Amino acid sequence: xxxxxxxxxxxxxxxxxxxxxxxxxxxxxxxxxxxxxxxxxxxxxxxxxxxxxxxxxxxxxxxxxxxxxxxxxxxxxxxxx
Amino acid sequence: xxxxxxxxxxxxxxxxxxxxxxxxxxxxxxxxxxxxxxxxxxxxxxxxxxxxxxxxxxxxxxxxxxxxxxxxxxxxxxxxxxxxxxxxxxxxxxxxxxxxxxxxxxxxxxxxxxxxxxxxxxxxxxxxxxxxxxxxxxxxxxxxxxxxxxxxxxxxxxxxxxxxxxxxxxxxxxxxxxxxxxxxxxxxxxxxxxxxxxxxxxxxxxxxxxxxxxxxxxxxxxxxxxxxxxxxxxxxxxxxxxxxxxxxxxxxxxxxxxxxxxxxxxxxxxxxxxxxxxxxxxxxxxxxxxxxxxxxxxxxxxxxxxxxxxxxxxxxxxxxxxxxxxxxxxxxxxxxxxxxxxxxxxxxxxxxxxxxxxxxxxxxxxxxxxxxxxxxxxxx
Numbered sequence: 001x002x003x004x005x006x007x008x009x010x011x012x013x014x015x016x017x018x019x020x021x022x023x024x025x026x027x028x029x030x031x032x033x034x035x036x037x038x039x040x041x042x043x044x045x046x047x048x049x050x051x052x053x054x055x056x057x058x059x060x061x062x063x064x065x066x067x068x069x070x071x072x073x074x075x076x077x078x079x080x081x
Numbered sequence: 082x083x084x085x086x087x088x089x090x091x092x093x094x095x096x097x098x099x100x101x102x103x104x105x106x107x108x109x110x111x112x113x114x115x116x117x118x119x120x121x122x123x124x125x126x127x128x129x130x131x132x133x134x135x136x137x138x139x140x141x142x143x144x145x146x147x148x149x150x151x152x153x154x155x156x157x158x159x160x161x162x163x164x165x166x167x168x169x170x171x172x173x174x175x176x177x178x179x180x181x182x183x184x185x186x187x188x189x190x191x192x193x194x195x196x197x198x199x200x201x202x203x204x205x206x207x208x209x210x211x212x213x214x215x216x217x218x219x220x221x222x223x224x225x226x227x228x229x230x231x232x233x234x235x236x237x238x239x240x241x242x243x244x245x246x247x248x249x250x251x252x253x254x255x256x257x258x259x260x261x262x263x264x265x266x267x268x269x270x271x272x273x274x275x276x277x278x279x280x281x282x283x284x285x286x287x288x289x290x291x292x293x294x295x296x297x298x299x300x301x302x303x304x305x306x307x308x309x310x311x312x313x314x315x316x317x318x319x320x321x322x323x324x325x326x327x328x329x330x331x332x333x334x335x336x337x338x339x340x341x342x343x344x345x346x347x348x349x350x351x352x353x354x355x356x357x358x359x360x361x362x363x364x365x366x367x368x369x370x371x372x373x374x375x376x377x378x379x380x381x382x383x384x385x386x387x388x389x390x391x392x393x394x395x396x397x398x399x400x401x402x403x404x405x406x407x408x409x410x411x412x413x414x415x416x417x418x419x420x421x422x423x424x425x426x427x428x429x430x431x432x433x434x435x436x437x438x439x440x441x442x443x444x445x446x447x448x449x450x451x452x453x454x455x456x457x458x459x460x461x
Contacts, residue, residue, distance in 0.1 A: 016368075017335045034335045037292050038363055044287040054286050057279060 003051075003077075004070055010046040011066075014039050025066040053077060087131045087142065088244045091251055093377055096124045096401070097317055098145070101209035101218065103251045105142060108244045122147045130373040187214035195220045221254075245338040256397045260315075264395055265444045266431040269452045271411055275426055277458040293411065294385050295356040297428075297451075299461045301383055301406055302326045302347035304450035310439045311432075311447055312380045314401040320438040329379025329399065330359060332366040340366050341382050341399060342375035352461055381405065393429045403438040406451070407431045 008020050018033045029035070035043070044055050053076045055063070063069045088106040098104060098118045105116040122145040129142045136142075188196070188203060192215050196203055201223055208215035274296050282290040305312040305326050313323040326348045329341035342365075344350075344358045365371045379399070385408040386394040394407035407430070414427035430451055434444050454461065 015335070038294075038360060041287055041290060041292060042360070048286050048288070057282050057290070 003073060006050065007047070007066070007070060007073065010050065011043055013046060014043045023066065025070070028064040029066055029069075030064075047073070051077065085136055086133060087129050087136060089131050089248050090127060090373070090377055091248070091255075092124050094124050094127055095316070098122060098124060103255075106244055106248045106251070107136075108240055116142065118145065120145070120147065131376075132373070187212060189214060189216050192217045192220045196223075242336065242338060245334075245340070249338065252399055253397055256400050260398050260400065261436040262398070262433050263436050263441055263444070264431060264433055265441060265448055266393060266429055267448045267452060268414060268416075269428050269430055269455055270414075270416060271426045271428050271455065274455045274458040275411070289353070291352055291356050292359075294408075295352050295359060296455065296458060296461055297385060297408055298328055298330070298344065298347055298355050298359065298383060299350075299352055300451050300454035301381075302328060303454050303461070304447055305381065306348055307450045308443050308447040310443060311404040311434060313403060313438075314380070315403050315435055315438045316401050318437075320403060323380025325380070327378055327380045329382035329402070330362055331382060331384035331396075332363050334367060340371070340376060341379060341384070342366065342371055343379040345378075384408070386410075393431050395431050396433045398433060398435055403435040404444075404447075405433050407433070 004025075008023075012018060012020060015033060015035050018035075023029075023032055030040075040060075048054050051073060053073050055072070059072070063072060085107040088108045090105050092098060092102070092104045099121050100118055102118050103116070104118055104124070107116055125144040125146040127143045129136065129140065187208060187210070188206070189210065192206075193203070195217060196206060196215075201220065203215070206215045206219055206223055207213075209219050210216040271293070275293060278291050278293060278296060309322055310320060312326055314321045325346045327343040327345045328347045329343050331339055331341040333339040342362050344355060344362065347355060350358070362371075362375070379402065381402055382396070382399050382405040384394055384396050384405060390410055392409040392412060394409060396405035396407040398405050409429045409431075411426050411428050413424045415422050416425045416427060417423075418425075430448055432444050432448050434441075
């Protein structure tokens with residue numbers, strides 16, 4: 001499965017009400033879906049469990065859009081030993 | 082209607098109830114129905130807990146004790162009178178008082194004005210006042226019952242939504258009607274607490290990290306040990322201390338509505354445990370699986386609306402609790418340190434409290450205790 005689909009599936013798990021089809025990957029996620037800090041933490045928790053990438057709090061600010069997150073994950077995974 | 086589901090209790094054992102009080106919400110195929118008490122008394126025993134199970138009409142839900150009598154006749158059941166349509170559940174669930182044909186309906190002047198304002202048919206109003214007289218409350222109930230459901234097609238999700246909306250409406254109407262509120266607020270510097278938490282989170286994977294709400298909950302719980310008169314219930318004209326420090330945590334649903342189930346004995350739990358339990362509560366509020374006791378036994382409520390981007394929230398108390406603490410968002414506030422104005426992260430705490438049960442002086446001590454606890458995050 002491509003990374004994008006995997007990440008979207010995890011988002012759907014955390015927030016089942018979200019209509020994935022209507023998401024613009026280049027707009028800030030929080031402006032489009034009603035997710036709070038606990039949802040976001042759960043989302044990152046699932047990313048850590050399934051993709052093995054640990055996103056530290058200090059990087060949250062740079063991950064506003066889903067595309068930011070996808071690029072971040074690509075880089076982290078590519079650079080992992 | 083031949084069966085229903087018990088959605089929630091609005092009273093607990095030992096509560097005194099008056100004729101006309103809404104004590105529970107039952108969901109039927111068509112709508113959510115308030116179960117009302119038909120006589121004054123005390124809730125002796127709750128026999129059925131809210132669940133997904135279908136209950137046949139006639140099921141005894143609770144036993145009521147009359148004033149000064151030992152016998153506890155079965156007092157409420159799944160209401161037998163089925164609402165004909167989804168439009169007036171509260172009224173339909175109430176038994177008709179005997180009326181003499183041709184006699185002019187007894188109605189209070191205020192009730193008449195209100196009914197006419199909403200063009201209600203006076204003859205169809207059921208009265209709960211003396212000799213079956215229609216009083217203002219009856220009219221308000223009829224208006225409330227009529228408005229939201231009118232014309233809505235029934236579906237499972239909408240029934241649930243409606244049931245939750247009505248449960249909130251019943252509790253908040255009672256709260257607003259009965260509780261003389263006072264409000265206190267204070268700005269709490271959060272730099273120390275947040276820096277401490279960020280350092281703690283740094284080397285941990287997401288599922289072991291804290292959110293600041295866990296710190297707020299623990300600080301409130303420890304503060305309540307110092308001012309216990311905010312932790313408990315106002316019942317029978319007197320304050321009764323809670324059996325433990327059980328914080329109701331207001332959790333909103335994305336599709337609307339909210340619930341405030343309890344995390345028990347928060348003062349005795351460490352931050353990781355409080356965080357894990359808060360996450361579990363949010364999951365169950367949104368995904369199902371809440372236990373009835375979690376909804377009925379909070380001894381105080383905490384709401385954190387920070388995510389919505391507002392600085393303050395002035396909450397309404399969930400009766401019979403006597404206080405609710407509301408937190409706004411964390412923001413950069415101009416604070417004065419050593420004579421200089423500096424920008425520091427801070428949060429505003431607002432206490433809404435029941436003036437029947439406690440006073441502003443103690444309320445101020447409560448807020449100050451929360452503030453003090455948050456300046457020593459390592460001790461939380």
